[in-house]
Amino acid sequence: MTPVTWFEELESLLPGRAVRDEASLAEASSDFGRMIARRPAVVVRPQSAEEIARVVAFARERKIAVSSRGQAHTQSGQTLNDGGIVLSTASLSRKISIDKARRTARCDGGVLWRDLVTAALAEGLIPPVLTNNLGVSIGGTLSIAGLGISSFRHGAQTDNALELTVVTGSGEIVTCSRERNRDLFDAVRSGLGQFGIIAEAELALREAKSSTRTYFLLYDDLAKLMQDTRSLMASDRFDYLESWCVPCPQGFRRMGGEPTAFAEWFFPLHATIEYGSEAPPDDTRALSGLSYYKHVHTEERPLFEFAARLEPLFWLWKRGGYWANAHPWMETILPWDGAAAYISQVLAHYPPHALGGGHVLLWPSRGTTSQTPLFMRPASEFVMGFGILPGLPKEFVPAAAPLLDRASDLGFTVGGKRYLSGLVHFDEGRWKAHFGEQWPKLHDLKRRYDPDGILNPGVLPV
Ligand SMILES: Cc1cc2nc3c(=O)[nH]c(=O)nc-3n(C[C@H](O)[C@H](O)[C@H](O)COP(=O)(O)OP(=O)(O)OC[C@H]3O[C@@H](n4cnc5c(N)ncnc54)[C@H](O)[C@@H]3O)c2cc1C
Known part of the structure; x- marks a missing residue:
């Protein structure tokens, strides 16, 4: 009997979500930088935080790399890996719900900022900070910072995140905010996808003028x-x-x-x-x-x-x-x-x-x-x-x-x-020069939230 490979196991764990067709693998092998090519074994297109958690638990057990990928507008292979899993959040982009009274939006991590802006403007609201390119994902920019031409007034997009639903590298689904699980909230914002995958975000909005x-x-x-x-x-x-x-x-x-x-x-x-x-x-x-x-x-x-x-x-x-x-x-x-x-x-x-x-x-x-x-x-x-x-x-x-x-x-x-x-x-x-006094903390956070080092390996030497 032919032994079952790990990617076949994953395919049967998440039927229809884990794919290995040539077009999907080729797409997931490159980014906007077009300087680095790495080919994953599988691309997973999850529909929920629970599905992400199943993928992470599966990968953790077998020490398989998981790279999260929004729209891959990064330029140094931050979303790529060789022979592992690319977790594409493009499939996690259906939910955008606007709370007009509270001036907030709750969105899936793969939602594009353009779609959020369209939904928010319909209610007379807008995110306080937008990147120059609206075709990028909420999870992607929150993992870097998300800077815009109004940042001198409103900070980065990460500063306008209120609550995040995160799947950590240990496979746990955790809700975090400034009031709850603050360490994780501070780790995943500008965390380069090292500590968890942002499945859902609640974001601040402000009143829009026409x-x-x-x-x-x-x-x-x-x-x-x-x-x-x-x-x-x-x-x-x-x-x-x-x-x-x-x-x-x-x-x-x-x-x-x-x-x-x-x-x-x-x-x-x-x-x-x-x-x-x-x-x-x-x-x-x-x-x-x-x-x-x-x-x-x-x-x-x-x-x-x-x-x-x-x-x-x-x-x-x-x-x-x-x-x-x-x-x-x-x-x-x-x-x-x-x-x-x-x-x-x-x-x-x-x-x-x-x-x-x-x-x-x-x-x-x-x-x-x-x-x-x-x-x-x-x-x-x-x-x-x-x-x-x-x-x-x-x-x-x-x-x-x-x-x-x-x-x-x-x-x-x-x-x-x-x-x-x-x-x-x-x-x-x-x-070290870049992270300064945060450098030792990064190691602690990595041990705590991604103890087996499966999330985006090779991006940071932690
Ligand atoms: C034309 C252009 C214009 C740009 N303009 C701006 C700008 O004005 N301001 C600005 O700040 N940036 C700008 N950028 C940079 C861009 O916003 C960032 O590269 C951003 O990360 C892109 O989002 P993405 O969805 O493509 O993320 P990706 O490139 O897919 O991912 C970015 C990082 O986050 C990780 N990641 C992705 N999704 C998740 C998730 N759900 N949870 C955890 N980790 C995740 C990835 O592994 C990767 O490390 C621009 C880029 C381009 C190409």
Whole structure:
């Protein structure tokens, strides 16, 4: 008689949920980074916390790796494994229930933020913080942090989570919140899927206003942009602040004896006010005292269109091939003092063509609006996020990666912390530099909640 393999056992334990067809395995072997390929033995598509718990108990007994996977928009293989189980939460995305009176939403962990926004807006509500890409899962962003252009007011998405239903690495289903099982609540938020799988989340919502007005401002001087964004954050004049660094290529200059491409960099700032039935914003007041080089445009949009404002860009990326390219994204969060010097130095040495079809993000925020313990950020009152987000043919990655790794290391030297969804080439020293005093705690949490180390092995050296 042919012996029954563990994946056949799993298939019979969860008929129809555990699959091994070529299309499912191929899809689960890659992520948005398109730099790493790992092929699992089985993809499981659970429908409930109980089904997740059965998978985890099964895997624990046999010491099989379980990688949780939302939409796999991470870029360094965080959702991948070789020969284990990929637990795809895309199947866990039916429940979205809005409590208008309490201003909360209860959702399955695999729900996409876009679907939550649609359901919440129908009740006149909206999540306080949205990522630029709404096509990602609630469980996925809560496991990293979930930053948005209103984070300077409302923190990360993890700060707006109220209660989570989690399946731990020991296979237990636990409800946790700030009041209940706080240790687990603090471990899974920004916990990189290391301590449990978020099956369900209760999230805070706020009242939504119907319209937005965005001022498209262009700066030719990073110091002026930083001065203005800092005073705008302090005054709460705008509801959203979104910024970039854009290169104006200047040709080649000699560096180290080699002709090297370089650019003059400019800094767009999109400053947005959300408004409802009250009078529209007063433009003169909104823009008074700001030191931009040019007011390029003013855009009026309904709130949903504003929340989904980057979808036309993502559509162009998909059409133009950028989406299918490799994405060695490097994002760091810098203390405000020192950010301008760091950014200027990195940009001066970053040849614009090394971005491929990508862009460079700036994310002015407050360092004090997030209280998520494992979302590491500098301890300063204001912080500046800086992200180099290239999209390149895979064969160009070996040339670009050292530049990005150097920028990452330089960030640590000025007190920066990395955003961990991107290109993470860390040895143990860098992990320690990133997690600082939380580092020993991570080991304790891992022993407690995932004693056999089956959840997302290989991502963190714990
Ligand atoms: C075009 C684009 C724009 C982006 N913009 C932003 C932005 O504005 N702000 C921002 O913060 N990020 C942004 N990101 C990064 C993105 O939000 C994160 O990578 C996020 O994790 C993606 O969600 P996901 O569903 O794809 O998660 P995945 O990549 O599938 O998973 C992320 C991590 O969480 C784990 N995980 C997934 N689901 C669960 C679960 N239910 N329980 C426990 N662990 C789980 C995974 O194992 C993995 O380690 C962007 C990414 C892209 C590609």
